[in-house]
Amino acid sequence: MYKIKTTRLLQEVMQNYFQGFLQSSKIAWCTSAGPAELLRSFGFDVYFPENHGALLGATHKAEEYIPAAVKCGFSGHICSYTTSDIGAWLSNETPLKTHYGLEKLPQPDLIVYNTNQCREVEDWFTFYARQFNCPIAGIHPPRYLNEVGKAEVELVIKQFQGIIPACEQASGKKFDIDRFREVLKISCEASILWQKVLQTSRASPAPITFFDGTIHMGPIVVLRGTQAAVDYYKILLEELENNVSNGIGCLKEEDCRIFWDGMPIWGRLRMLSDLFLQNNTAVVASTYCNSWIFDDFDENDPFEASALAYTKIFINRSETAKMEFFKDWIIDYRVDGIIFHDSKTCFNNSNAKFGLPQRLTEETGLPTLVIEGDLCDTRFFSDAQSTTKIETFIEQIEDIKVLS
Numbered sequence: 001m002y003k004i005k006t007t008r009l010l011q012e013v014m015q016n017y018f019q020g021f022l023q024s025s026k027i028a029w030c031t032s033a034g035p036a037e038l039l040r041s042f043g044f045d046v047y048f049p050e051n052h053g054a055l056l057g058a059t060h061k062a063e064e065y066i067p068a069a070v071k072c073g074f075s076g077h078i079c080s081y082t083t084s085d086i087g088a089w090l091s092n093e094t095p096l097k098t099h100y101g102l103e104k105l106p107q108p109d110l111i112v113y114n115t116n117q118c119r120e121v122e123d124w125f126t127f128y129a130r131q132f133n134c135p136i137a138g139i140h141p142p143r144y145l146n147e148v149g150k151a152e153v154e155l156v157i158k159q160f161q162g163i164i165p166a167c168e169q170a171s172g173k174k175f176d177i178d179r180f181r182e183v184l185k186i187s188c189e190a191s192i193l194w195q196k197v198l199q200t201s202r203a204s205p206a207p208i209t210f211f212d213g214t215i216h217m218g219p220i221v222v223l224r225g226t227q228a229a230v231d232y233y234k235i236l237l238e239e240l241e242n243n244v245s246n247g248i249g250c251l252k253e254e255d256c257r258i259f260w261d262g263m264p265i266w267g268r269l270r271m272l273s274d275l276f277l278q279n280n281t282a283v284v285a286s287t288y289c290n291s292w293i294f295d296d297f298d299e300n301d302p303f304e305a306s307a308l309a310y311t312k313i314f315i316n317r318s319e320t321a322k323m324e325f326f327k328d329w330i331i332d333y334r335v336d337g338i339i340f341h342d343s344k345t346c347f348n349n350s351n352a353k354f355g356l357p358q359r360l361t362e363e364t365g366l367p368t369l370v371i372e373g374d375l376c377d378t379r380f381f382s383d384a385q386s387t388t389k390i391e392t393f394i395e396q397i398e399d400i401k402v403l404s
């Protein structure tokens with residue numbers, strides 16, 4: 001059975017990351033596509049609540065905690081990262097205890113968010129600012145952009161610079177542009193290595209699937225801007241490139257190559273991964289894993305580069321722009337079809353609500369399928385119905401290939 005050996009090292013890297021909070025002098029909380037590099041330049045150790053939400057989903061704990069958040073006034077139909085995370089907090093529990101030896105969440109000295117992904121993060125993080133009586137600062141870029149132009153970048157540069165006083169006050173350190181440059185450079189290096197890791201799946205058989213990617217993306221999310229992330233992706237990339245050279249991949253032969261759009265279904269990663277492999281199908285790429293490629297980072301102009309990179313991310317773009325991203329990925333990864341995960345509680349990262357899959361099929365001829373589900377709340381996901389839909393979709397693709 002195919003296994004990525006570097007996974008063993010991943011466990012160690014993540015363990016070290018979480019254990020590091022026990023010695024932290026200053027901690028900042030940040031959104032997953034927030035200004036982690038700027039925060040690290042002040043010496044903060046950076047904690048990401050979305051990572052905690054994903055852990056709650058993957059460990060099947062989310063459904064247990066969501067009711068506590070609902071009782072506190074949060075709708076059960078908003079982001080289930082938010083509701084499961086807040087519910088766990090209200091229940092005074094966290095899987096960080098059993099998985100990484102932390103008794104409780106790392107206590108923030110500063111909370112920072114970027115609404116480039118959704119407005120939900122502002123409400124979610126503000127809840128914690130009240131709980132901890134902690135300063136909070138936010139970046140609010142223009143959203144749903146066709147193009148990211150000079151005006152948008154200049155606006156976001158000012159917002160990045162606007163959070164510096166809060167960082168200085170919470171860290172007790174003056175802003176150091178040279179340190180910011182260094183961190184951004186390291187972050188760029190990790191980001192490009194991560195991009196190369198994902199691009200190994202352009203090969204057939206693919207050496208890493210979307211499902212593996214959701215696990216191996218840990219360091220690019222939580223350790224962005226650290227040498228640990230760079231070192232990890234160098235080792236992972238070497239292994240995957242070797243596998244490509246030796247013709248080794250997740251499958252011996254792929255009958256079908258699929259692109260996944262939208263959030264992972266954290267509580268069903270194993271089930272879905274097995275389902276595709278049993279059907280000789282590799283899910284070779286995704287919008288989700290590609291979201292942490294920030295190849296515009298440039299230490300020579302750190303504010304402009306950060307503003308541009310964090311504003312032009314896929315989730316922050318118009319459907320017109322997203323169509324172009326999809327067309328490129330379809331060619332790059334030679335996919336036979338796209339599955340859109342229509343996530344019940346994440347409107348922002350679901351692209352099947354306004355006819356995009358149909359338009360994509362009309363323009364490219366590529367088959368698309370929409371499956372309903374959720375990132376953490378598996379009450380919105382039907383195993384039986386989704387299995388039937390996915391298997392039928394794969395059969396249809398195989399029929400099309402035979403006929404063409």
Ligand code: SF4
Nearest residue numbers: 079117118120346348
């Ligand atoms: S993008 Fe979706 S899943 Fe992520 S924090 Fe926002 S609403 Fe939640």
